[in-house]
Amino acid sequence: MAFTVKTRRLLIVGLILGWSLTLLYSFLGTVRSQHWRSRKKLYQDNRVLMGTFWQVSSPNRQAAKIVFAEVSRIEGLLSKYNPGSEVWQLNQRAKLQVSPETFYVIQQAYNFWLKSGGAFDITVAALVDLWGFTQKVYQVPSDEELRTALKLVGSDKIILHQKDNVVEFKIPGIQIDLGAIAKGYALDCAVKKLKENNIASCLINAGGQVYALGDKFGQAWKIAIRSTSQAEIAAELELKDACASTSGNYEQFFVKEGKRYCHILNPETGYPADSGIASVTVVAKSGLIADALSTAIFILGEEKKDQLIQQFPEVKCYIQSGNFYEKRYP
């Protein structure tokens, strides 16, 4: 077939144009997918703080740094292990003027003591020491040792002076342990800092206690609750602007003569809580509430828990009991 010069030129121009468009199209495609990928990227970082492993995931590169700085600040106020912290000093001196923040957390803990009928009690420190959970040198104490330690337990022995943020213990030797509430408070503070920095999407996992800020690329954050009976997942939760806190007997415990002793103690008996609940997960808007409530429900057990849960109509609970089934409230 013979082409005229004009037709041949037109064909060549057409081919070049076609190639150029194809190249341009694939180039734009690459750029677009790279952009999409980078938009979908999660930055992750880990740190050990407040005696546990913290993991932060966010599309924002700055999120982890902000969270870790804020949690370290709270640890510096509330850790009983941190010489120089306000709680450490209070435990030494039995009377101390503390910062409004520390006062707030102790007051919240006191309110949980009232609401839980005494099950949640930050003065369990003497018992935590006696059972060896502080030093991780575990023992089953004698009745005599338990009786002596129990004399130092009871939040009725704490005086809170509202006007000047002074906390006072009625008898010397009392110590407080904010291990069941401080992490939740630290999560709330970290989330506040993220919001102040215009970060709207972040998942913070503080040793199993999780706060989900916003969503993950338009979808709720998903977390799993571990089964206490088998190596599988008991439930999957979708979280958005909420905290899930789990208290269980399978995280920190020791076994002596075939019996399991966990780190959550019943202030009434002085013994590790043994209410029949194996694990309870509380979902709440506030990390502090989720944290304290999960510990308190774990101690109270199936029969006594409702009176406490009723006081928090906005929370959800997932309970795994001794006979390993799951319950949801409400």
Ligand code: ADP
């Ligand atoms: P985790 O710290 O593993 O998330 P919890 O939030 O349930 O678990 O807190 C357990 C810690 O709380 C214990 O290690 C101890 O320091 C403290 N604690 C133990 N028993 C009580 C109690 N009855 N009331 C308040 N705090 C407690």
Ligand code: MG
């Ligand atoms: Mg707790």
